[in-house]
Amino acid sequence: MDFDAVLIAPRRAASIAARHWHDRTVNDYLAACVRDRPDAPALTALSLDSGSMTRFTWRELARMADRVAMGLSRLGIGAQDVVSCQLPNGWHLTVLYLACSRLGAVLNPLMPIFRERELSFMLAHAQCKVAVVPQLFRGFGHAQMLQGLREALPALRHIVVAGGDGADSFEALLSGPAWEYEPDAANILLRSCPGPDDVTQLIYTSGTTGEPKGVMHSANTLFSNIVAYAERLRLTSDDVVLMASPMAHQTGFMYGLLMPVLLGAHAVLQDIWDPARAAALIREEGVTFTMGSTPFLTDLARVVAESGTPVPSLRIFLCAGAPIPGALVERAREALGAKIVSAWGMTENGAVTTTLPDDSDERASTTDGCPLPGVEIRIVDGTDADVPPGETGRLLVRACSNFGGYLKRPQLNGTDADGWFDTGDLARLDASGYLRIAGRSKDVIIRGGENIPVLEVETLLYRHPAVSQVAIVAYPDERLGxxxxxxxxxxxxxxxxxxxxxxxxxxxxxxLQYIPEKLVVRDALPATPAGKIQKFRLREMLRGDAS
Known part of the structure; x- marks a missing residue:
């Protein structure tokens, strides 16, 4: 695969000079963990789906990464090859990324909710050579689904099945044989280690063009964000990080997989969201930090309050994906005893803004925070002129963590010659420099922190023989946003x-998460004289402001 990550090289010199890029890969950080704390807890993975709990120390985690890397090399994987995985949170996903990084291969994490329509495009676009899927997850046969797609994916050489028991199982092909002791292991594991500017992650984001876009990141773009994020939140190797947000989403990948390796901190993974089990994990493992979208915070605060059993180790809950209602901040603060931090970010950047640990609780419900170190933001009008504080305009971001570009679609990169990335969102800044997302110029709905590709859903509905016109808009929901x-x-x-x-x-x-939960049938839809549907009026109808 030739990766056209054209946005990386032009900003290298400035990023290095400003000490935002550290020129270290996950291999470097993992080696430091093995050197400094080999027998400390590294990873605890709870699978509610299978009922299993798996634990690794740093020494064990590195050894398994070597083993799986050798297994991948035996399947023909090398530098810049794409390995896709549709895995829930668990040790397989963490180890698979670490193994890919040993070989210079690129991991392409895919959300477990995706089905044939999404996967057939993403796997073909990525030219995936190996795909790793669960045999079953939440009762769905992922392996069977992927086998059904195989004929349409000529680049796909192998399907590896986690939880399988055949010759194509993860254990048989990757984690079972002691590949790391093979005579050629040292040469293979040292031969193709990636550089800090090589593409290391390819992750798809739902767009408004009808097809997802493949976001390319390097070690420098990813870790420049994570270093600043961890320093702002005062996270160290003494912290224990719980991640129940999907690791196939940038939130889980960056802060549940990469950040613990950077810090040498203990990561605790949960594959299915169950707030009561999450609360128990926090108590059992001494979890100090977690993050998720508003529904995670709502649910966790509720079960802790109802049980009357506190979670005293929890210090910070970072909430992102949708504005946090003020009442929820108050309830969560009281129930959890933790600081509630709000944040905003994108797949293309990671976290862009967060509130500060010392900010008032009100900040978390009225703003999305201020920029992380290495991040600049501008709010501009239609002529690209900056607007005054308090006024709403288009949000532009220039950051050390900006992505390398969209795979095979550099014309959509949305980044100008000065490095400003047009987020497609509308926002305003207050007099203190704190951001508030005010809406989206992109036609995307965020349901529980997950983007719904509105145009794609509309296009499919237009194909229904009974549908003449369709428009999809958001309506507020207390739990999902x-x-x-x-x-x-x-x-x-x-x-x-x-x-x-x-x-x-x-x-x-x-x-299923992309299917609208409400349908309104009408004789006509409000439109401009040119015939463009006025979605703002549809939103007003849902609020009861118009008929």
Missing amino acids: ERACAFVVPRAGQPFDQAAMVDWLKAQKMA
Whole structure:
């Protein structure tokens, strides 16, 4: 694979001079953990799906990374080859990334919610050579699904099945044989170690163009963010990090997989969100830090309050993905006894802004924080002129953690010659330099921290024989932040209801989380004189402000 990460080289000199890029890869950080704390807890992975608990020290984790790397090399994986994985949070995912990094291969994490429609595009676009999937997760047969797609994926050489018991299982091909003791192991593991500017992660983000975009990151772009993030939150090797947000999402990947290796901190992983089990893990493992979207905070605060059993070790809950209601901050602060920190970021940048540990609780509910070190932000109008504090405009970001570009789509990179990335979001700054996201110029709905590709859903609904017009907009939800509502004008004489919509989208193999949860059938949709649907009026209808 030739990676066109054209946004990395032009900013290297300035990033190194400013000491934002550290020129260290995950291999360097893992080696330091093995040297300094070989027998300290490194990884604890709880699988509620299988009922298992797996633990590694740093020495054991590094040895397993070597073993799986050798297994991948036996499958033909080398530098700049793409290994895709559709795995839940667990030790397989962490080890797989560390193993890829031994070989200079690129990990492409994929959300477990994706189905045939999303996977067929992403795996082909990435030219994936090896794909690792669970045999079953939450009752769904991921291995069977991928086998059904195989003929349409000519680059795919091997499907490796975690939790399988056949010749294609993760254990048989990767983690079982003692590959690390083979005579050629030292040569293979040292031959292709990636440099800090090589692409190390390819992760897809739901866009508004009808197809996802492959975001490319290097060690320098990823760790420049994580170093600043950890320093701001005063996290050290003494911390214990719980990650229940999906590690196939940038939140879980950067702060549940990479950050503990950077710090030498103990990572605790949970594959299925169960707030009662999360609370128990916090107590059992002495968890001091966790992060997730608003539903995670809501649920955890509720179960701790209802149980009456505190979580005294928890120091910080960082909440991102949607604004945090003030009442929730108060309830969570009282129930958890932890500082609630708000943040905003993107797959393309990692965290961009956070509130500070010493900020008032009010800041967490009224702002999305201030920029991390190495991050600059601008709010501009339609002519790209800066707007005064308090006024809303387009949000531009220039950061050491900006991505390397979109795979095979440099024309969509959205970054100007001076390095400013157009986020597609609307925002405002207050007089203290704190950011507030005010809306999105992109047509994306964020449901529980997960982006819904609105245009893609609309396109599929337009193909239904009974649909004449469709528009999808967000409506507020206390737990998830937003849900999706489809406004539909049916063709004359043809009925269309919620069941028909759900059945149609399921038949198109769309992820269930992307299917609108509400349907409003109308004779016509509000439009401009040019015929463009006025979505702001549809949102007003949902709020009861207009009819």
